[in-house]
Amino acid sequence: MKLTSLLVGLTLLGVQAAPRPAPVRFERVYPLQPDEGVFAYARISPSGRLLAYASEMPAGRRVKEFVQHMDFAPTIMNWAHAEAPARMEGKDFGPLAEGADTKPLWDRIVSCENTWMSKWAVRTESHKLILARRPDPYGFPRRELYDLENDPGETCNIAEQNPALADELEAWLENWIAEGLQRSGRETDPLCAQPLTLGKRWEEWAKRTEAP
Numbered sequence: 001m002k003l004t005s006l007l008v009g010l011t012l013l014g015v016q017a018a019p020r021p022a023p024v025r026f027e028r029v030y031p032l033q034p035d036e037g038v039f040a041y042a043r044i045s046p047s048g049r050l051l052a053y054a055s056e057m058p059a060g061r062r063v064k065e066f067v068q069h070m071d072f073a074p075t076i077m078n079w080a081h082a083e084a085p086a087r088m089e090g091k092d093f094g095p096l097a098e099g100a101d102t103k104p105l106w107d108r109i110v111s112c113e114n115t116w117m118s119k120w121a122v123r124t125e126s127h128k129l130i131l132a133r134r135p136d137p138y139g140f141p142r143r144e145l146y147d148l149e150n151d152p153g154e155t156c157n158i159a160e161q162n163p164a165l166a167d168e169l170e171a172w173l174e175n176w177i178a179e180g181l182q183r184s185g186r187e188t189d190p191l192c193a194q195p196l197t198l199g200k201r202w203e204e205w206a207k208r209t210e211a212p
Contacts, residue, residue: 129169
């Protein structure tokens with residue numbers, strides 16, 4: 001592909017960034033690193049959108065496969081005919097954008113939040129599991145499981161009704177986090193090590209009300 005121009009825009013909270021259809025539109029873009037700070041709930045963050053403009057991309061193409069923030073760098077480097085370092089964990093989504101391939105890059109993705117709440121989430125095509133690392137101001141349970149096919153708005157927690165699937169996804173997620181800590185030479189989950197940002201005042205208030 002001969003790339004002559006490229007503009008990448010990413011929005012949060014489902015904000016529409018373009019007044020007209022983009023040549024290529026990714027409907028589900030997820031961050032990977034803890035300090036990216038994306039919300040774990042679909043009802044808070046309905047969709048992440050990547051708008052990529054390039055002179056030779058097929059106009060009007062929509063991509064529904066999972067894409068993560070770490071996929072940006074190797075993709076753009078490939079378009080620029082630069083070799084991506086082997087240590088990069090992201091994948092080239094260029095073939096998806098260009099319509100040359102429809103094979104998904106990921107069968108599940110991980111996201112997290114450490115703003116109002118400290119939570120990890122793993123999502124597959126059909127379900128999402130959310131794990132809390134500390135209490136939140138809304139009183140949500142420590143573990144939440146949602147059937148995204150029948151409950152896309154994530155209104156009915158089925159963790160108790162489907163404990164086997166919740167256990168499987170929780171084990172996978174905890175192992176994924178542990179492997180990441182080992183690779184980076186860390187021992188503590190970053191969501192536990194780092195304080196809340198937007199929810200800091202609520203956390204301080206909660207501690208004061210619990211004091212004797």
